[in-house]
Each structure stands twice: as structure tokens, then as C-alpha cells.
Amino acid sequence: MAALTAISLAMGIAELIGPKVVGLFAGDKGEQVAEQVISIAQGVTNEPDPVTSLSMLRGEPALAAEFQLALLQQESSLVAMAYEDRADARQMYLGSEAKTADKISQQVMSWNVWFVLALVVINAGAVFLLKEEAAVLATVSNILGIVIKSLLDERKDVTGFYLGGSLDGREASSDLRNKA
Template identity: 40%
Template structure:
């Protein structure tokens, strides 16, 4: 299994997968996964990530201890996520073409998609106003899609205009 997959499974077994994603602002990456796996191996005293995952998944005491350790090491997990983003900025300086192409597409197409989804939501509200369960389900899905599209735009804007730079780079 890949480290990121194991780290997510460990966080889920400990009941902190959503917390972890929130604290690191998104996707679990290599350095964050390594920190989570190291904590799990330390807690379970197992040599491999797979053994640690098996132990945490089957033993609530170890799951709770891993949760406690992850909460106590929140700062280290955030720093690992920052280090991964820092590496992304370094890579961008060398190979910007693909990132620029993706960013251009996000900025060009996300807003029309958002407008389209809002229109679809309005149509659904009109035609399905008598079916509360279906209306709620469709509106929630559309709302999540709209939020995700807005978040993508925010991330691109932040990357290009300093949101993901550290202070020393912004002052230049």
C-alpha cells in the first residue's frame, strides 16, 4: 500500500481523518503521510506501516492513543503540509508549464460551471419543491460542487498572488 493510503486509513481508524484534512488544508501528501505513519508505528510499536494499520484498525486502545498523538502533534502535521507546498513552489519555478495550464483552465472554466450549477439548482428548486428529500439531496450535491469549484479558484489565486508563499518571498 502507498504511504498516503495507509496514512488516510490510520487517520480514519483513529477517527480523525476529517480533522487531519482540515488541519492541513486539503489533501494528505507524502510528508504528512510519513508523520502519521511514524506516529502510528510509535504508538503500536510495530515495524511496518501495514502492521501499525492492522493494530490500530482492530484495537480501540491503540486507535485512541494514535488520535491523542495526532492531536498533540498538530503543529508538526501542519509543518509537514507546509513543507510539501514549499516543494511544490520550488518545482513550479523549474517546470511551470503544466501548473500554468491547469490554473488557466480552472480560472477560465470554473466560473461558468458555477453559474451553470446555480441555474440548475434554481431549476431543481422550482420543479421539485414538493419532494423535500430529493430537493435536499440534489441541493446538497450541487452546493458541494459549487464550493469545490470556488475553492479551486481560491487556491489558484492564492498560489499566484502570494497566498501560499512564505513571508520572506512576499517581501521581494
């Protein structure tokens, strides 16, 4: 089955259970994950055609519930498949000659804190100056809050890339594979 077709069909099927599975369709293993989701749906509906299978799941709540249960039972293997291609990303980058990410990371770590502090001061000034305009103040504060969170998330992502998360990608992938 073509990659785009498999992923689009699987996304149609996965929309029945929410966005949790849809994120697994990204990356090099996305097509394999999508084909596995389609296979689970076909098994539940006893229908070889994936499009008909999707229609049946949408039209029959009992089948959709049975599909959700089957998908939950296979969740760890689907997650393991999706994360296999990302397991060695950090080591592959550290061994490469391209160090563009190092430069970007240095900028993020150096400047984002100052931008956050400036935005906090601007927010405090807005609270003082716009105390009579509640709607404008709420809008400005919300926008500044979103930007501050984005800047802090960038720092978290850089730190996670270089220092790893709570569990290294290779370990997480092998642990998930062992559970499957």
C-alpha cells in the same frame, strides 16, 4: 521498515485518534511521519513490535489515551515533517518550463464563474418547476449545491497556488519547525 508497511501500521494506530494525523502520511515525508507515529506508540506501550503495540492500543483504553496525549505533544513536529516536502512547491513550479498548470488555471478562472451562474439559474428553475415534488427538488438542489461548491473550491485552489495562502508554505514549515 518498508514505506507501505510503516504507513499502513501508522494508519492503523492513528485511526484510534481520528483522521487528523492520517493526512500527514501523504507526500515524500509520509514514511518518516509514519515511523515517528509508530515510535510514539511503541514508547507508550513499551512494546518493540509495532503490530503488538497496535493491538495493545486497541485493547486498552488507558494506553490509547496515553498515546493520544503523547501524539498531541509531538503534533507540531509531525506537522512540520509532513509539510517540509511541500514548502517550495510554488517556487519550483514557477521556475520550471512546464506551464500546463497555467493553462488549466486560466480555464478554471475563466469558465467556472459562468458554470456557477448557470447552475444557480438551473437551481432557481428547478425550485419553480419542481415545487410539488419536494424529494426530487431536494435531491436536485443538493447535487447542484455540491457541484457549485466544487467549482468555487477550484477557483480558491488556483488563487491559493498563485497568490499563496494566508501564510506561505516555506514560512509555515519553518514556523512549525521552530515550535517543535
